[in-house]
Amino acid sequence: MLRQSLLMLAMQAVSMFHGYEVGLLLNAASPETSAAIRRLSAFTVTQLDQSSTTVHLQEVSYEPTYLSIMQSICSLLERNVVAILSASGSTLTKVQVNIASQFNIPIISGTATNPFLESAGSGKVDIVRLSPSDIYQSQAVFDLLKTYKWHQFSILASADDYGIDGVVQLQHLASQSGKFKTNTVQYFNAALDVADINVDMFTKELTLIKDSLEKVIVLNCGTRFADTIVREAHKMGLMEEGFVWIATDGVAAQLEVTTNEDGMYSGYLATLPNYGKDSESYNDTKAAYVSAGGDPSDFRLSSVKVSDGIKLVHRALSKMDLKGSWDSEPSQTCDSSDAWLGGIEVFDEIMSLPNGIANPTYDVMNFNFRAFVKVGSWQETVGLVAPDNSLTPWEERKDIVFVGPHYTSPSGFGSSLTGYHLRVGTIHEPPIAMMSDSCTENQFSDPDCWYGWCTDIIERLSKDLNFTYEYVRPHKNKYGAFQKDTGAWNGMVKDIIESRIDLTTALAINAARSQVIDFSSPFFEDQLAMAVYPKSTRSSSNMFFFLEPFHQSVWVSIIGLVVLITLLTNFLSKFSPLGDFGKKIHSMQVCSCEQCFLRRKVKAERMCRFADTKTHDCLVDEVFDHGNTLDLSNSTWLIGTGFVLQGTDKLPTAPSGRFLLFTWWFFVMILTSMYTANLTAHLTMNWSGANIYSLEDLLTQRDYSWGLLADRKYGQYDG
Incomplete structure (x- = not known):
């Protein structure tokens, strides 16, 4: 037992x-x-x-x-x-x-x-x-860019799922803000085997970033690529003072255990998911x-x-x-x-448990001279948080090391173009850019042959930023307009799009050009001159000048309205029980005398003449003797004379007809006042010319067709 x-x-x-x-x-x-x-x-x-x-x-x-x-x-x-x-x-x-x-x-x-x-x-x-998903990491990186006001940046990422998808949200945030711009996004071949990683994988992409003159670079790739990329960036001068490198967790996970003995990563900023390093457990x-x-x-x-x-x-x-x-x-x-089948139960049970990513938090890391240290954090609800809730603004902190190394946050813009040779597109446009009379066409590219506002600015910039330059004649010697027949740009705009030139002068800003090229802040506002050929100098040259105050459609509407009101007046006079003719019809319907009975019988037989009933003692014949005073001809005369503020002795007796006539006279009074005012203004304006004094006047008038000369500095479209 x-x-x-x-x-x-x-x-x-x-x-x-x-x-x-x-x-x-x-x-x-x-x-x-x-x-x-x-x-x-x-x-x-x-x-x-x-x-x-x-x-x-x-x-x-x-x-x-x-x-x-x-x-x-x-x-x-x-x-x-x-x-x-x-x-x-x-x-x-x-x-x-x-x-x-x-x-x-x-x-x-x-x-x-x-x-x-x-x-x-x-x-x-x-x-x-x-x-946590890279969506949150992108928000953390974007908050860093906003805090330091680095409005333009480049992205260098691996051409794999992590590299491509990891920066989609960052690009979206920059585009949505309207103030930030991703000038260049470069993807390099993501070799799976470490043995296949070499410098040639990144040289082209790093060169394009360098040529873009961008100073802020976001690096999003796996750990295995980081060392090779950073070494090549050092060789190409992309790790000098003024540059900013922000690495994502793919790189930061390795930097976390790197000693940085050779200082290769000094100045790097990075985001790393917080995995409880500060917790007691x-x-x-x-x-x-x-x-x-x-x-x-x-x-x-x-x-x-x-x-x-x-x-x-x-x-x-x-x-x-x-x-x-x-x-x-x-x-x-x-x-x-x-x-x-049990795997579904295991998965559902695991998903029901807290996994630590409900409230995403990232550590903001900085590689100083010896190690990768935490300099703050980012939380979805509050954004960037300084250590110990320091009240010092992030951009003014002096405990963060930037590339250089130095402790002052870079502006994000280049301060030197040493070693660069720029191609500047220009056209002879006084006083913006003018070619000296002593120079020939073969000397077009020589900077010494040019003078003017913009050429002087280029010369000063070349001294301050230490670059050399030459002038380039634009495509077809035109400023740049969009050709609707080919769907392409010409002139200097075409040269910039196709990288034939690096910048240009004497090119006005307009909406169409701003969609395809970038402009600097304007330093000069020019004015457009309008050449107008007046249609007429005197109204007396037109024998029908009295019709000019109103458009043709208005005159047609007035005539149609006269016809309509005339018909309505006649209709109300004839069929209203209170009108002259209407009283007769009404009396015929209500009179009980024998003669009226005979009349109704005759009317029923559709014999509308009453010549055989001259003797009568019925009221209907008394009404009949008055006749229809407002027949069609009299109604036309009554409505027409309203335009000259006159009347007739025949007026409607029915209230409905009187109300219609009153409404018509009120309308005629307003119309006459408008006609008089327009005629006076028309006669006056024709003596003074076109009367166009501003761009607003040109846009609102209807008398003149207008346009711009094709391929000039202001034009948007060709033809």
Whole structure:
């Protein structure tokens, strides 16, 4: 009996104990980072409460190729893993999610930040993200640009998912603001194999950024490219005083554990997701790890995020074990046709737990002379926050090292063009730019042959910024207008668009040109002269001058209105019961005498003449004797005489007709006043000429057609 009880207790204890395999993917191309992840992950497992639920790590290394990643995941599936931990970048994580999701195996990503990764899965199970999306990082970088008023910047990014998608939001924010501009965005080939990385991958892109004269550069790429890019930037003079480099987390994750002994990264600013470095639990865990013989440098973004992922998976599995039975034994392989149903439950349970990215926070890092240090933070709700809530504005702080190195924030604009030779497009346009009479056409490019306002400015700039220059004759010797027949620009605008010249002079600002080229702030406002040929000097030259105060359409409307009012007057007089003719008809309908009866009978037979009934004693005949005083001819005469403020002896007797006539007379009074005023003004203006004194007058008048001479400095369109 006792033996059976002990056996049952043992079996119950075994049934309450659950062990699970969790995969760990390590990038063989990053041995140092992989080693730190391996050591900290092993330590994290020993710190878990595994009294009822245990996890065992199944570690697999892979090369950064699609085939190697697929083989690694297949190897983990054969070991019956319930989830896979990864510290890969966005590009490699996207491949991992695409493969693992087919079998409902969740990928817990510690460092992938691509904002579009959630759509990488092909099943009901997707990625579990432990780092905030690059959308928030873009906002943090943009806030840095706004704080220092770096309104123009360039972007250098890798041509992979992380590099391209990581700066989409930054470009959108700059475009939406209206005050910031991304002058050049350069993408370089993102080699997966570290051995394939060389200087030639970045030389072209860095050269284009240098030629753009931009001083603020945002670097968004993986860790493996950073050292090569920075060394080449030093050689090309892009790390000199006045330049600003802002790196994203792909670079910052490596700089975090870099000593900067050669000062290569001095002056770099960077954003890095906050992973609890300032929290008490982080410090306690790190102290326990170090006391157990661990290397403190193992605590970096990637390793800490994987450690957090282990804790998250263990917590989810423990909760599922407490809830009851579930499909806890995956048995899929890469040859299986069915996905593991329990994987959906694991994914949903993990997603229901807090993962630390609900309120994104970034550390603002700065590489000083020796190390990468935190100089502030960024929070979604408040923006940039200085250490200890310092009241000193960010742009006035003196504890941040900039490229140079120096402690004063750069303006973001270049202060020197040493070594540059600029091509300046110009046209003879006094007093803007004039060619000396002593020079020939063969000397067009010689700066000494030119003088004028803009040429003097160019000469002064060349001395202050230390560059050389030459003048270039523009395309077809024109300023630049848009040709509607070809859909292209000509002149100096065409030369700037096609990089045939670097800048130009004597070119006026207008809306069409501003859409394709940039202008400096204007320093001179010119005035346009208008040449007008008057149509007529005297109204008397036109025998119908009295018709000119009103447009033809107005005269036609007046005639139509006269006809309409005439018909209405006649109609109301004839059919109104209170009108002269209307009274007769009404009397015929109400009179009860015999004669009237006969009349109604005659009327019913449509015999409208009453010549045979001259003798009568009925009222209707008395009404008939008055006749219809406002027939069509009399109505026409009554309405027409209103224009000359005259009347007739025949007026409507019905109230409706009288009200209509009153309304018509009021209208005629207003119309006559307008006609008189317009005729007077018309006669006066024709004596004084066109009367166009401003651009507003030209735009509002209708008497003259106007335009600009094609291909002049003010024109927008050709032809």
